[in-house]
Amino acid sequence: MEHRRRTPSGPKDTADVENESLRLQGAPRGLLHFYALLSIARKPMHGYDLMKEIELKTEGAWRPGPGAVYPVLQKLVKQGYIAAKRKSGNGPTHVLYEITTSGLRNIASAKKAMRSSTERLNLMSSLFIDLMEPDDLVRFILNAVELQISLVNMIIESDRSGLTEQDKLFVLRQYSLNLERELTRAASSIRGIETRTRPRRATAARAA
Numbered sequence: 001m002e003h004r005r006r007t008p009s010g011p012k013d014t015a016d017v018e019n020e021s022l023r024l025q026g027a028p029r030g031l032l033h034f035y036a037l038l039s040i041a042r043k044p045m046h047g048y049d050l051m052k053e054i055e056l057k058t059e060g061a062w063r064p065g066p067g068a069v070y071p072v073l074q075k076l077v078k079q080g081y082i083a084a085k086r087k088s089g090n091g092p093t094h095v096l097y098e099i100t101t102s103g104l105r106n107i108a109s110a111k112k113a114m115r116s117s118t119e120r121l122n123l124m125s126s127l128f129i130d131l132m133e134p135d136d137l138v139r140f141i142l143n144a145v146e147l148q149i150s151l152v153n154m155i156i157e158s159d160r161s162g163l164t165e166q167d168k169l170f171v172l173r174q175y176s177l178n179l180e181r182e183l184t185r186a187a188s189s190i191r192g193i194e195t196r197t198r199p200r201r202a203t204a205a206r207a208a
Helices: 014-025 031-042 047-057 066-079 101-123 125-131 134-157 165-207
Strands: 082-087 094-099
Touching: 031 047, 031 066, 031 082, 031 094, 031 101, 047 066, 066 082, 066 094, 066 101, 134 165
Parallel strands: none
Antiparallel strands: 082 094
């Protein structure tokens, strides 16, 4: 039987439990399946190692417990995407999970599907304007900008991105050019909006 290590924890009050529940529910469905597969493809690991890696990389925002992680690992084993190697010593049995050839093919297919989804999302982006209320659209735009900046910094600074120094230079130069173009466009839009709204402000001031 597989031994599952537990993270030491003290008593939690109601607020802590509710906050943890919200964090766990916030993770997209299927993300754990794909992330577990990617992590094990990088290096063989135990279920406990996977839990700690996710908690560390998300700075505690996502803490999947044994009840979420081990069923996913068992399903991946059943699907043939990973293999479970049991090691017994003087203590409890430990299970080390390793990627299989089928698992690597599944990752390649998932990445291809993800690229296609991104392309379809870009083509359908105009629908968001029609579907969202103005307040929601403002929040969506601001969050999207912050997410893009965060992702670029994370990928460039990560040693696990697989990018060479030349790749990083190319990405940063292109990103810098895009930012410069967008700054110029934003400044022009700001001037245009201010010009259009200035007469209204003057009229409103005279009426007051």
